[in-house]
Amino acid sequence: MSDNQAKGGSTRVADTIARTLHNHGVRHAFGMPGGEVVTLIDGLQKAGIAFHLARHETAAAIMASGASVISGKPQMLVTTIGPGLANAVNGIADSNQERVPLIVISGIVDRATRARYTHQVINHAQLLQPLVKASFEVEPESAASTVARAIALAMADPMGPVHLDLSPAVAEMEALESPLVAPPQVLRPMVTTTDPSIMALSDRFKRAERPLIVAGFEAARSGAGTAVLALAEATGAPVITTYKAKGLIPENHHLSLGGAGLSPRADAILLPLVASADLVLAIGYDPIEMRLGWLDFVKDATTLVEITGTAPDHAMHHAGTRVVADIAPFVGILAHSATRRRTWVRDEPAFAKAKLRSLFAARDDWGPHAIIETLQSEIRDDTVVTVDSGAHRILLSQQWVARRPLTLLQSAGFCTMAAALPLAIGAKVADPDRRVFAVMGDGGLEMGIGELATLRDLGQPITIVLFQDQSLALIAQKQAAAGLAPAGVALGLTDFAAVTKGFGGYGINVETIDDFRNELTAARTRAGFTLICCRFAASAYEDAF
Numbered sequence: 001m002s003d004n005q006a007k008g009g010s011t012r013v014a015d016t017i018a019r020t021l022h023n024h025g026v027r028h029a030f031g032m033p034g035g036e037v038v039t040l041i042d043g044l045q046k047a048g049i050a051f052h053l054a055r056h057e058t059a060a061a062i063m064a065s066g067a068s069v070i071s072g073k074p075q076m077l078v079t080t081i082g083p084g085l086a087n088a089v090n091g092i093a094d095s096n097q098e099r100v101p102l103i104v105i106s107g108i109v110d111r112a113t114r115a116r117y118t119h120q121v122i123n124h125a126q127l128l129q130p131l132v133k134a135s136f137e138v139e140p141e142s143a144a145s146t147v148a149r150a151i152a153l154a155m156a157d158p159m160g161p162v163h164l165d166l167s168p169a170v171a172e173m174e175a176l177e178s179p180l181v182a183p184p185q186v187l188r189p190m191v192t193t194t195d196p197s198i199m200a201l202s203d204r205f206k207r208a209e210r211p212l213i214v215a216g217f218e219a220a221r222s223g224a225g226t227a228v229l230a231l232a233e234a235t236g237a238p239v240i241t242t243y244k245a246k247g248l249i250p251e252n253h254h255l256s257l258g259g260a261g262l263s264p265r266a267d268a269i270l271l272p273l274v275a276s277a278d279l280v281l282a283i284g285y286d287p288i289e290m291r292l293g294w295l296d297f298v299k300d301a302t303t304l305v306e307i308t309g310t311a312p313d314h315a316m317h318h319a320g321t322r323v324v325a326d327i328a329p330f331v332g333i334l335a336h337s338a339t340r341r342r343t344w345v346r347d348e349p350a351f352a353k354a355k356l357r358s359l360f361a362a363r364d365d366w367g368p369h370a371i372i373e374t375l376q377s378e379i380r381d382d383t384v385v386t387v388d389s390g391a392h393r394i395l396l397s398q399q400w401v402a403r404r405p406l407t408l409l410q411s412a413g414f415c416t417m418a419a420a421l422p423l424a425i426g427a428k429v430a431d432p433d434r435r436v437f438a439v440m441g442d443g444g445l446e447m448g449i450g451e452l453a454t455l456r457d458l459g460q461p462i463t464i465v466l467f468q469d470q471s472l473a474l475i476a477q478k479q480a481a482a483g484l485a486p487a488g489v490a491l492g493l494t495d496f497a498a499v500t501k502g503f504g505g506y507g508i509n510v511e512t513i514d515d516f517r518n519e520l521t522a523a524r525t526r527a528g529f530t531l532i533c534c535r536f537a538a539s540a541y542e543d544a545f
Contacts, residue, residue, distance in 0.1 A: 054454055102154065111169070213281045368544065469538040
């Protein structure tokens with residue numbers, strides 16, 4: 001308890017910050033403590049915001065990302081001064097490109113000594129300037145308003161991180177601003193069937209013979225899945241999604257063509273189909289999740305209509321028409337207005353779907369295809385699966401059949417390694433009743449292996465499915481494609497089962513589908529976390545995607 005509280009029962013700035021965050025829906029903070037933020041952490045705990053200790057600040061930021069996707073709320077990263085915040089740069093960059101409303105609060109040297117003190121001192125705002133939407137220093141006279149402004153900025157489309165510096169002396173001071181700031185009630189006028197934009201798009205659908213929908217993460221995050229499905233069924237438009245939007249409509253639906261963006265073999269099937277469409281509707285689509293193959297994916301810009309919450313900042317493609325509106329209600333009204341008719345009379349989308357299914361079907365009794373297919377049979381529709389960057393992510397994202405949105409989480413814009421485990425931890429924190437799997441490569445786990453201790457300490461029964469091929473297989477493939485000898489891509493044989501046991505979990509190495517299936521079944525009722533290490537040769541990825 002601070003002197004201010006002990007003497008007069010006054011509210012500290014740290015308490016005002018915490019209560020304002022709580023008023024805006026923040027329930028979890030992730031990070032590593034330092035002397036400069038101990039008062040803040042105390043305030044968070046008292047306000048009902050749980051502080052979760054990670055083993056690295058970047059992992060903590062990505063945990064916040066997982067929690068944000070599952071909860072739909074802003075989340076929080078706490079770091080100490082200098083090296084603490086610098087450690088988090090990768091995670092903050094990830095939240096920037098993954099559109100995560102992340103509030104970053106870092107400790108800073110007290111103002112009285114800042115001009116003469118140099119130990120661990122760097123310019124936090126300058127360090128983060130390319131990565132955050134804004135950076136402020138919290139002052140006692142305006143703490144609540146500053147935090148509320150930071151949250152509003154973080155939640156504004158496109159969502160992203162906002163940084164706050166807080167000195168120890170200010171955190172302990174009596175808050176001079178009252179009352180606390182709560183989020184406003186937001187009223188959004190409804191679009192009707194007589195709105196000119198609805199009428200214009202309905203008319204275009206009436207005339208289109210080959211309509212097609214490309215949907216992205218914002219469509220999934222805005223809850224537009226039901227509306228998109230209704231529109232697709234009314235117009236016969238097949239739906240292609242980004243990887244993060246997988247499951248926007250159930251991928252076992254005949255109009256779903258699954259995800260796209262990283263697999264050249266899938267793109268060779270999907271891009272010609274898109275090129276043949278005479279109306280392409282891009283719904284909540286941000287090409288930050290795509291690759292250069294999708295540069296100018298629609299050759300005639302007049303055929304492309306974007307429906308987005310905010311004008312995107314890119315030059316990947318050009319649209320003839322852009323509708324800036326709340327995505328879910330707008331698409332819902334458009335679906336209601338659409339005239340049901342048959343399109344794609346030659347069934348080209350059905351042929352494309354069949355080709356994709358054949359292309360990514362399991363082809364061996366053991367290997368990455370068979371592992372993914374077996375894991376698929378274990379999960380329920382609401383199970384959350386996270387996947388790390390690497391060859392296994394591309395294959396899984398193409399082979400996986402998602403039936404609900406926001407159930408396959410990954411770093412798709414930034415594509416950072418070692419993301420799957422912290423994403424899984426954050427998702428489990430946000431919804432403890434959901435079963436969560438993390439699918440990782442051996443390189444990714446070795447990079448972030450300390451978070452196994454976080455799993456242990458949180459008592460989370462997450463199942464890790466590890467693809468161990470002793471290689472950075474995706475980079476090795478790129479070297480081979482360039483005619484280069486492999487260099488810097490070989491990994492030694494780590495005994496991950498033994499390492500897992502050292503961290504207090506259950507670890508096992510498997511090399512057959514029967515053993516893998518049995519271990520998946522056993523993991524269902526295990527109280528602690530499970531790591532199933534699936535060993536196979538890196539050559540199993542040849543021509544896989």
